[in-house]
Amino acid sequence: MQIHLICLGQRMPHWVNEGYHEYAKRLPLPCSLHLIEIPLGKRSKPSDLARLQRHEGELMLSAVVPQTHIIALDERGQAWNTSQLATQLAHWQREYDTVALLIGGPEGLATECLQRAHQKWSLSALTLPHPLVRIVVAEQLYRAWSVLNHHPYHRA
Secondary structure (H helix, E strand, C coil): CEEEEEEECCCCCHHHHHHHHHHHCCCCHHHEEEEEEECCCCCCCCCCHHHHHHHHHHHHHHCCCCCCEEEEEEEEEEECCHHHHHHHHHHHHHHCCEEEEEECECCECCHHHHHHCCEEEECCCCCCCHHHHHHHHHHHHHHHHHHHCCCCCCCC
16 A cells, blocks of 8 residues: 655654654555655735635646545544554555545645545644644654554553
């Protein structure tokens, strides 16, 4: 199964890229993680944020390949503990060739992205900065994989 992490924003700080890649490279090929970065529209005081968000959502959805199971990262989504995420990952591996995880920008995901999503996943009740989310997602996916494969990384 391939997991596409579709994120708004490019040119992340070095620590974000380093953190994401540290965990993404640990996932083996049967469960590979691929980052797809969508350019964040330029924001200024007179910007129409709703229009920008819609456009960014269209770009994100255009990056989703056909027959993909779409999961939106959203604060109103389902919160999973590690065991529950491992169960989700096992289900995704059995049922889908490709899963897309959508991470929005500063205003969150476009309504169209939320509507197209088959599932919604909340990482936390806290609002997290979108660059940090890609690191947390990569680490949590690696942790879930380690639980499923009895790897010593997760020590519960």
